[in-house]
Structures are given as structure tokens and as C-alpha cells.
Amino acid sequence: MKSVVITKFDEFNDIDRLLMDKWEKLLSDSEVPEYNRSIITSSWKRCLAKKIDPLRKEADVIYSGDDLKEQQEKNQFLLEIASPYIDELFEYYSGQPTLVMLTDPKGIILKGIATSEAWAKVDPIRFVPGADWSEEASGTNAIGTAIIEGKPTQVFAAEHFCQGWHPWVCSAAPIRDPFTNQLLGVLDLTAEKRLVQAHDLHLITSQVRKIEHEIRNIISKQNLTLIENIMDIIHDPLVIFDAQGRITRYNSPALHLLRIQSGEFIQTLFGCSMNDIKDKSCTMKLSKHGQEWAVQFQPYKIDTRFMGGMALFRKITPSNTKFKQLSTTSLSLPASSTRYRFDQIITRNPKMKHVIQLAKKAAFSDKTLLITGESGVGKEVFAQSVHSLGPRNRFPFVSINCGAIQRDLLASELFGYAPGTFTGADPKGKKGKFELAHKGTLFLDEIGELPLEAQAYLLRVLEEQVVVPVGGSDPIQVDVRVIAATNRDLAQEVKNGNFREDLFYRLNVLHLEIPPLRERKEDIPLLVNHFLYSQKEKDQIQLIDTSALEKLMQYHWPGNVRQLKNVLDKAMFHDQDGCISEEDLPAEIIGSAKRCENKASDGDFRDKKHKLSNPVITKEMLTQTLKLTGGNISKTARLLQVSRTTIYRKMSKFGLLM
Missing domain, CATH: 3.40.50.300 (P-loop containing nucleotide triphosphate hydrolases)
Known part of the structure; x- marks a missing residue:
């Protein structure tokens, strides 16, 4: 799509200066000055009460490595549903130094997507996956303030309580479970303040609505399947209830026993609290029509989110007055054994x-x-x-x-x-x-x-x-x-x-x-980066030089992605200096690449610099290399064996520069 036209606030510099004056007054007086945005002044008051440092210049990264992966797995349901909409939003701002972030309900960043230029600029403030951007930790910001206010929020420049966030404008909207209204996470769009656009908040809110709609569809289908599966295997009195405790379905024995109707609440029926039954299975006793019943409550969750559950009734007879808790094994659903999503x-x-x-x-x-x-x-x-x-x-x-x-x-x-x-x-x-x-x-x-x-x-x-x-x-x-x-x-x-x-x-x-992989060669740099990253040692970043990457791009890959991974595994084994070179690749890769070069040229490409200046440096190659080097132009140029000028020219061509 065409580049987005940046529409700045009227009298941008005047507004920026006004906000800075307000923030400096906040700093000097230790009290909140008058300002016409109550959502900001309320947040500033909370920050003062919490004694948050207004001079703070970087956020806390509380999860990394395996700990971050564990948090991502806990929020896998949200990540899987939101990812296409995150990509869609990022594509809309294609070529602009923007960042799209997804957080958990506490404001911890789970996933981000951005241009290399944007990643390099936010790294000093730790606006990265694993960082805590709750208001309590990082002061007034769109993510944390949206969580507290419970509504879409935009924070511009010095409206941020902490000085380190002043160069940025961020727009965020909470993502909620459409059935329980439970906060699942926050979707955020962040850019340099000079790039503020009037429709940013509208776009982020629109994407959140799409995500919530998709969640509704998926949960509805999963709930129907759950109900069908349970009703198929249970013939005792059985009641199904949702996350609020509202009875949504029951079988004939339950109707005969309880005389219930859809819409009644499990709490009223049994005199219990949802907190008693939503976290783990438990058993209660119930007297109905002169008969003692043991009622087994079994919660149902998707990831860690409580979706509802079922209540199963068993008679207590004289022969089993010492009733033992029903085995949850017979009621629990067997786990899937899949690794991929x-x-x-x-x-x-x-x-x-x-x-x-x-x-x-x-x-x-x-x-x-x-x-x-x-x-x-x-x-x-x-x-x-x-x-x-x-x-x-x-x-x-x-x-x-x-x-x-x-x-x-x-x-x-x-x-x-x-x-x-x-x-x-x-x-x-x-x-x-x-x-x-x-x-x-x-x-x-x-x-x-x-x-x-x-x-x-x-x-x-x-x-x-x-x-x-x-x-x-x-x-x-x-x-x-x-x-x-x-x-x-x-x-x-x-x-x-x-x-x-x-x-x-x-x-x-x-x-x-x-x-096949040969029909999607633009994926090769992405796959190479993924395999190198996933196989890296604790603190060792494995790189690949441009000559080796060229050879991989030119190969026809009859064994596809599996073969690519195998080649990289072997290359990493042979590599000595942390950077895979042409010498580390198998002979068939090099031989195939040479045949490719001989066909493609009449000897005009013998000069290496001339060869590397032609479009073999793809947008994906450049983007991934910039990410590996943290946006450092000099390191990127050295790794790709071209001049800094060539890097800037390519970045401009691919829309990676403003």
C-alpha cells in the first residue's frame, strides 16, 4: 500500500512546548498542574502518590529467555489470535519507524513488531518484550494507563510522566474476553512524537475489536464442542455453567432432580462462591428430595483463562457414606501432544x-x-x-x-x-x-x-x-x-x-x-535468522555473512525447510568464530551457487563489490541484519560487506528510512 501521509497536530511545536511546561511545573511543584485532559491528570496524581521517578529513562525488563517464553506460553491463546492483526497494523504503517506491541493483562510486553530503526531507538528505554509497562512501574503511558482506565488511551510526548518516554506518542486499547469482560491484554501502537496521526487511536481500537470478535468466534466453537463431548459421555445429572456461573445447559436427569432453568446461577443453586470452584475441582454435598448427592465441580480453562465448568451429581448411598472425592481423571479431558502452532x-x-x-x-x-x-x-x-x-x-x-x-x-x-x-x-x-x-x-x-x-x-x-x-x-x-x-x-x-x-x-x-522453499526465497533470511537464534548458546549470537547467505538464496532446496535447517546445523558445528561463512557450507550448496552465478553472468560480476551492490540484498536480508546488529549501520555494512552509503541507499529504497 502507499505510504501513510503524516498528519501532525496543528502548531505541533507550540503544543509540545506547552506540554513540556506542564511537566516541568509538575516536577518543580510536586503537584499536578491544570490541564484539560483528565485522563492524564488523574494518571499523574496516581504516579505522584506511588512516588514514581519522573526522571526515569528506562523500563524494567522482568522477563527474558526461558522466563519470557513461559509467559508467552501462558498467553498463547491471545498471541495466536492477535498475531495476524498485529501484522496487518504493522503493514499499514509499512516503511515508517513505528512499533506494534501486545502485552499481557499486567502490562508486560509479550510480542512486538517494528522496523529496525524503531527497535534501535526504543532499546535504550527498554520498550521490548519482557518489559513492564504497567502504570505502577513506568508511569503514565498508553499501555499502563489504558489498563487502569479500562478504555483506549493516547499519550503524547510530555504527557508521559517519565522523562524517558517524552520523545514518543503511544496509542493503546485493552483487549477483553467478550464473554467475561476479563482483561486479556493490551494492543499498543508507538511512534516518534513527530509522526503522531489523528487516526492512530481509531486504528488500534479497530484492530482490538477484530481480535475480540475472533476470540468470541473461537470460544463459542470450543464451548459447543466441550458441551457436546461432555453430554456424550456423562449420563448422571449434569449442569454446564459459564464463567459467571450462569447455567447454560443441563441434561434430563439434572432437570428432573433440580427443576432448574437456563439462566439460573450456580451460586444461587448451591450457595457457593465462584472462587470456590473456578480454580480447582472440588466436591460438595447436596440434599434433594430426601436423597444425599455428591456434587463434583470441574472447572474448564483455555490456557489459564477460566471459561466455566460442569457440576456432576452422584448419589451417596448407605454403602458409601464415607464418600471419597470423585476422581477428576474420569472427567478431565486428555491433553493434546502438539508442538506447533x-x-x-x-x-x-x-x-x-x-x-x-x-x-x-x-x-x-x-x-x-x-x-x-x-x-x-x-x-x-x-x-x-x-x-x-x-x-x-x-x-x-x-x-x-x-x-x-x-x-x-x-x-x-x-x-x-x-x-x-x-x-x-x-x-x-x-x-x-x-x-x-x-x-x-x-x-x-x-x-x-x-x-x-x-x-x-x-x-x-x-x-x-x-x-x-x-x-x-x-x-x-x-x-x-x-x-x-x-x-x-x-x-x-x-x-x-x-x-x-x-x-x-x-x-x-x-x-x-x-x-516449496524455492518458490518463497524471500523467507530464507527469516528462516535462517530463526534457526540461528533458536540454536544459539546462552550468550552467543550466531551470525551469517552475506556471501554465505547469498549461496543459500541461490540454492534450489530440494529438501526444503528441513534441508535448510540441516545445513545450518552442520554449518554451526563447523563454524569457529560465531559467524557462518561460505567455507562452513556443504559443497553441494557452493557448487549449485557457482553454476547459478555462471549462468546469470558472462563474467561481468567478478568484482565482489559490484556483485554485492546488485539487488541480492533483499529487504528481508537487510531488515534481519539490522535487527541482529541492533540497528547499527556500521556493523550492518561490515556484515553485508558493503559501504554505509549502500546501506542507507538500500534502506531508503525499501522504505526503512523516513
């Missing part, structure tokens, strides 16, 4: 972004999904991400590689076997992958390797949702969402007689095709 997929490629959006839609469908793509593109990463986002994410994700198991054992792996079926096998029999994945997701990797006889059985299971273990006769009902993946052209395999046409159509209801 959508926000871990690194890309700038439009086609890849489109695939991610389709995958997110597919996450909320129960239809079979076929993921295709070359070996190493990340098909299982997508499969796990779909499961993690979808309503089955509290149930197992079970994976099986159809090409890695002996053909004669594949059926028993998928469908299980009955007791006594095989000599030397478990005499009790064994559950197959379908049973293990009940209520969850079964990922069939390399589905194209499945033998024809197993294909027929798989088709029947998909159509009937019933499995019969090998050697058995009793059908077992299963509820499984199937995701299949292959690097083969299944349509061609059907023509060749190697794959059943009816199974192909049954699997190919929803389809994702992941592009």
Missing part, C-alpha cells in the same frame, strides 16, 4: 500466508483435510497447527507415518488387534491409532504409501466411524478428525492404479498445498 510458521510470502489463512479456516471443520507438498515443507507443522487451533485441541493428536511401518503391521497399527491375534504379541490386545485418537485428530503422514488392502479398510472407517481390530469381530465407535499428508500426486497415483479413487475423494474434501 500457526504463529510459529515463519513467512513473508503472500502465497504461504494464503495457505495459513485457509488452514485456520480448516481448523474449525471436522471434514477430512489433505495436505500436499514436497518433502520437508512442513506438512506436519501445518497438521499440528490445525489441531492446536481447532475445537479438538484438548484431545489427542496422534500421528502415524504410513511409509515407515511394515506393510503387514500397518493394519494392526491403525486399527489395533484383538487378544490372541498374534503369537508373541500383547495377550490383552492393543488399541490402534484410531482408538488412541478418539475425540481428537489422527494425522496420516505419507498416505500415498498405504497399501491398497489397507486403503479399503481406511475408507470404510472414514465412512462409518467404526473400527474392528484385526482378529476381532466387535465394532468400536470412534470420533476422529483425519488429516492426511503426502508428497505424491495422488490424482496421478489413482490413474496409475496405486491409490483408490473413492478414498482420494474422501480424503480430499479440504486441501492445502504448501509451496
Whole structure:
């Protein structure tokens, strides 16, 4: 999109000076001067009462490394939903030194995205992930003040209580759970004060509304799935309630026992407080119609957020008057075993972004999904991400590689076997992958390797949702969402007689095709930076010089992302000085790059400086290098082996300079 036109406040310098006068008076008199923005004066009064240092020039970073990762994991639900909207907002301000930040409910920054220039400028004040920007810690600022005021807030220049934040203007809006009104976090847009725009606060508020709408949709679908799953397996009196304790659903035995109606509150019905039941499972006694009942309360949470729960009733009879607390194991939902989520997929490629959006839609469908793509593109990463986002994410994700198991054992792996079926096998029999994945997701990797006889059985299971273990006769009902993946052209395999046409159509209801790495080479610098960062030693930053990065960009990557990671792992092992060079790369990478160079030139590019001054320095390469060097132009120029002038010229060309 076109660059945003900066609309400054009228008489910018006069307003800036006026605010500075007000702040200096605050400093000299130790009392709040008259000012026409009550949201600011109220905040200043709180800051004075808290004895916050107005001369403060940097915030406290309270989380870093593993501690920061732990906080991010606790807020994974919000991060995953908000990330596309953060990217969208950042793209709107593309080319401007702005920062978009997401915090937790306390004002701790969880994630940020910014230009390299902006990162370099805010680093001294510690406006970075892990820093505490609550009002209590950092004085008047959009994040902290929005949390206290509970509404969108803009703080300009010397309206900030602390001197270190005066060069900035920030606009922030709280993100709330649309069902409970609980504060989930804050979305913030920050820029130098000279770049203030009249619509900044409106844009940030608009993005927050989109995030809250997405949260509402996801929670609604998850709640419906929770209710359906619970009602399917429980036949005793059962009541479902939301985060406020409002009864939303009940089964027939509960209606007969309690004579309840939707909309009543669990607190009124049982005379208990929500605090008694929202943090952990507990048991209470209830007398109804001359019968003693044990009521088991089981809370339900998404991440750490309390969503509601259920109350399950069991009769207390003379034979069990010493009632023991019901086992929560029988009520709890099995945990998923996935490692990957959508926000871990690194890309700038439009086609890849489109695939991610389709995958997110597919996450909320129960239809079979076929993921295709070359070996190493990340098909299982997508499969796990779909499961993690979808309503089955509290149930197992079970994976099986159809090409890695002996053909004669594949059926028993998928469908299980009955007791006594095989000599030397478990005499009790064994559950197959379908049973293990009940209520969850079964990922069939390399589905194209499945033998024809197993294909027929798989088709029947998909159509009937019933499995019969090998050697058995009793059908077992299963509820499984199937995701299949292959690097083969299944349509061609059907023509060749190697794959059943009816199974192909049954699997190919929803389809994702992941592009190979050679078709999204702009992602290579991003992936390189990610792999180097994730593998780095405690305090050692691993770098890569421009010559080595060029070679990686020129290679065709038949093994895709998996091969790229393998190459970098080997290069880091061979590297001696903390910076991967051309000499650390495998011979096939260098040889391929040389063939590329020979084709692309007639010997005109022998001069290294001439070669490096041509567009091989991409925007992504430059952005990542600037980030690695903290925005230091000299270090960036040395790393890329070009002049400072070239760096400035490239930054101007890519819109990284104002």
C-alpha cells in the first residue's frame, strides 16, 4: 500500500512546548498542574502518590529467555489470535519507524513488531518484550494507563510522566474476553512524537475489536464442542455453567432432580462462591428430595483463562457414606501432544500466508483435510497447527507415518488387534491409532504409501466411524478428525492404479498445498535468522555473512525447510568464530551457487563489490541484519560487506528510512 501521509497536530511545536511546561511545573511543584485532559491528570496524581521517578529513562525488563517464553506460553491463546492483526497494523504503517506491541493483562510486553530503526531507538528505554509497562512501574503511558482506565488511551510526548518516554506518542486499547469482560491484554501502537496521526487511536481500537470478535468466534466453537463431548459421555445429572456461573445447559436427569432453568446461577443453586470452584475441582454435598448427592465441580480453562465448568451429581448411598472425592481423571479431558502452532510458521510470502489463512479456516471443520507438498515443507507443522487451533485441541493428536511401518503391521497399527491375534504379541490386545485418537485428530503422514488392502479398510472407517481390530469381530465407535499428508500426486497415483479413487475423494474434501522453499526465497533470511537464534548458546549470537547467505538464496532446496535447517546445523558445528561463512557450507550448496552465478553472468560480476551492490540484498536480508546488529549501520555494512552509503541507499529504497 502507499505510504501513510503524516498528519501532525496543528502548531505541533507550540503544543509540545506547552506540554513540556506542564511537566516541568509538575516536577518543580510536586503537584499536578491544570490541564484539560483528565485522563492524564488523574494518571499523574496516581504516579505522584506511588512516588514514581519522573526522571526515569528506562523500563524494567522482568522477563527474558526461558522466563519470557513461559509467559508467552501462558498467553498463547491471545498471541495466536492477535498475531495476524498485529501484522496487518504493522503493514499499514509499512516503511515508517513505528512499533506494534501486545502485552499481557499486567502490562508486560509479550510480542512486538517494528522496523529496525524503531527497535534501535526504543532499546535504550527498554520498550521490548519482557518489559513492564504497567502504570505502577513506568508511569503514565498508553499501555499502563489504558489498563487502569479500562478504555483506549493516547499519550503524547510530555504527557508521559517519565522523562524517558517524552520523545514518543503511544496509542493503546485493552483487549477483553467478550464473554467475561476479563482483561486479556493490551494492543499498543508507538511512534516518534513527530509522526503522531489523528487516526492512530481509531486504528488500534479497530484492530482490538477484530481480535475480540475472533476470540468470541473461537470460544463459542470450543464451548459447543466441550458441551457436546461432555453430554456424550456423562449420563448422571449434569449442569454446564459459564464463567459467571450462569447455567447454560443441563441434561434430563439434572432437570428432573433440580427443576432448574437456563439462566439460573450456580451460586444461587448451591450457595457457593465462584472462587470456590473456578480454580480447582472440588466436591460438595447436596440434599434433594430426601436423597444425599455428591456434587463434583470441574472447572474448564483455555490456557489459564477460566471459561466455566460442569457440576456432576452422584448419589451417596448407605454403602458409601464415607464418600471419597470423585476422581477428576474420569472427567478431565486428555491433553493434546502438539508442538506447533500457526504463529510459529515463519513467512513473508503472500502465497504461504494464503495457505495459513485457509488452514485456520480448516481448523474449525471436522471434514477430512489433505495436505500436499514436497518433502520437508512442513506438512506436519501445518497438521499440528490445525489441531492446536481447532475445537479438538484438548484431545489427542496422534500421528502415524504410513511409509515407515511394515506393510503387514500397518493394519494392526491403525486399527489395533484383538487378544490372541498374534503369537508373541500383547495377550490383552492393543488399541490402534484410531482408538488412541478418539475425540481428537489422527494425522496420516505419507498416505500415498498405504497399501491398497489397507486403503479399503481406511475408507470404510472414514465412512462409518467404526473400527474392528484385526482378529476381532466387535465394532468400536470412534470420533476422529483425519488429516492426511503426502508428497505424491495422488490424482496421478489413482490413474496409475496405486491409490483408490473413492478414498482420494474422501480424503480430499479440504486441501492445502504448501509451496516449496524455492518458490518463497524471500523467507530464507527469516528462516535462517530463526534457526540461528533458536540454536544459539546462552550468550552467543550466531551470525551469517552475506556471501554465505547469498549461496543459500541461490540454492534450489530440494529438501526444503528441513534441508535448510540441516545445513545450518552442520554449518554451526563447523563454524569457529560465531559467524557462518561460505567455507562452513556443504559443497553441494557452493557448487549449485557457482553454476547459478555462471549462468546469470558472462563474467561481468567478478568484482565482489559490484556483485554485492546488485539487488541480492533483499529487504528481508537487510531488515534481519539490522535487527541482529541492533540497528547499527556500521556493523550492518561490515556484515553485508558493503559501504554505509549502500546501506542507507538500500534502506531508503525499501522504505526503512523516513
